[in-house]
Amino acid sequence: MSLTFAGNQLNLVVAQIAAGSDGVTATNVLESAMGVYNGATVDQVRGNLDNITVLASAARTTTQTQADQTNYNHRGIIVVLDVTNAGTGSVTLEIDGKDPVSGKYFALLTGAAVVSNSTNVYTVYPGNTVTSNVSASTVLPRTWRVKVTAGNSNSATYSVGAMLIL
Amino acid sequence: MTNVANIVTNGIAPPVYLVDASSGSPLTNTDGVVLLASGAVTANSNSVLLTNYVARGVKVYIAPGNFGSGASTITVTIQGFDPVSASYFTILQSASLTASTFAVLTVYPGIAVTANVSASDVLPRSWRVSWQASSWGTGGSTLGIAAALIL
Numbered sequence: 001m002s003l004t005f006a007g008n009q010l011n012l013v014v015a016q017i018a019a020g021s022d023g024v025t026a027t028n029v030l031e032s033a034m035g036v037y038n039g040a041t042v043d044q045v046r047g048n049l050d051n052i053t054v055l056a057s058a059a060r061t062t063t064q065t066q067a068d069q070t071n072y073n074h075r076g077i078i079v080v081l082d083v084t085n086a087g088t089g090s091v092t093l094e095i096d097g098k099d100p101v102s103g104k105y106f107a108l109l110t111g112a113a114v115v116s117n118s119t120n121v122y123t124v125y126p127g128n129t130v131t132s133n134v135s136a137s138t139v140l141p142r143t144w145r146v147k148v149t150a151g152n153s154n155s156a157t158y159s160v161g162a163m164l165i166l
Numbered sequence: 167m168t169n170v171a172n173i174v175t176n177g178i179a180p181p182v183y184l185v186d187a188s189s190g191s192p193l194t195n196t197d198g199v200v201l202l203a204s205g206a207v208t209a210n211s212n213s214v215l216l217t218n219y220v221a222r223g224v225k226v227y228i229a230p231g232n233f234g235s236g237a238s239t240i241t242v243t244i245q246g247f248d249p250v251s252a253s254y255f256t257i258l259q260s261a262s263l264t265a266s267t268f269a270v271l272t273v274y275p276g277i278a279v280t281a282n283v284s285a286s287d288v289l290p291r292s293w294r295v296s297w298q299a300s301s302w303g304t305g306g307s308t309l310g311i312a313a314a315l316i317l
Binding site: 047048049050051052053054056057075076078080082084119121123125126127128129135159160161162163165166 | 218219220221222246247248249250251253255275276277279285286287288289290291292
């Protein structure tokens with residue numbers, strides 16, 4: 001497809017590619033976006049996503065509970081808890097699913113208490129190796145959140161990032 | 167053709183048709199992704215940060231060649247990257263590799279787990295490989311690394 005402007009005229013040229021072709025030059029293909037019906041409306045289809053800030057790096061002394069998040073079309077998630085100044089604090093990360101009908105949350109994966117400076121990776125994905133407090137072989141439901149529970153009232157500095165995987 | 171990175175950055179759904187590694191391949195497996203062009207390596211280093219648009223896993227092909235005199239064995243590590251904390255984390259590390267011994271690392275959910283060979287895990291959106299040796303030997307050691315992304 002090309003878009004050119006000549007004089008006062010805007011020209012749009014769209015190449016047509018026969019179905020069943022492989023290896024077609026990318027610039028000759030008209031892209032169309034997919035949507036998925038969610039029971040009420042249509043959602044965009046996403047690719048793998050990262051750089052999702054659950055909690056920006058900061059010193060905290062209390063339990064942090066993320067607002068409900070929507071998983072449109074991903075199967076699982078990787079969450080990274082990066083503790084840069086643990087001090088005498090203690091934090092435990094939990095990835096929760098939610099049943100919107102009852103409003104109840106349920107833990108998909110709960111990490112171990114982190115009490116030292118460290119980068120901690122938690123994975124929820126179907127088929128993954130199951131490691132207690134680290135990874136779970138299950139799926140991420142449409143509504144989810146991350147909760148970081150403070151084990152005491154001492155300050156700890158950390159960030160939480162998330163990556164959604166198809 | 168709109169670049170996939172722009173599409174996803176702008177929150178627009180990925181396209182139905184994409185065909186090559188240079189622009190991302192949402193609906194097709196991709197191989198021939200060169201992470202390290204074969205040549206003499208003289209120091210520990212890593213690939214550029216790569217973007218996994220829609221794949222679940224990866225195969226990394228490691229092709230050592232001749233090693234320099236005095237070189238040690240080498241290891242190759244697949245790392246994920248968390249952009250929020252700017253931290254890298256290990257997904258899978260190879261065994262100690264010797265000269266001219268081709269090796270394959272596989273990361274994919276649900277596969278059989280073999281230490282230093284395969285991991286039942288997913289590949290995050292941002293990832294890279296790194297290569298390490300305690301000594302690359304006189305004149306360096308030949309190494310090439312490529313990847314295949316699997317939906």
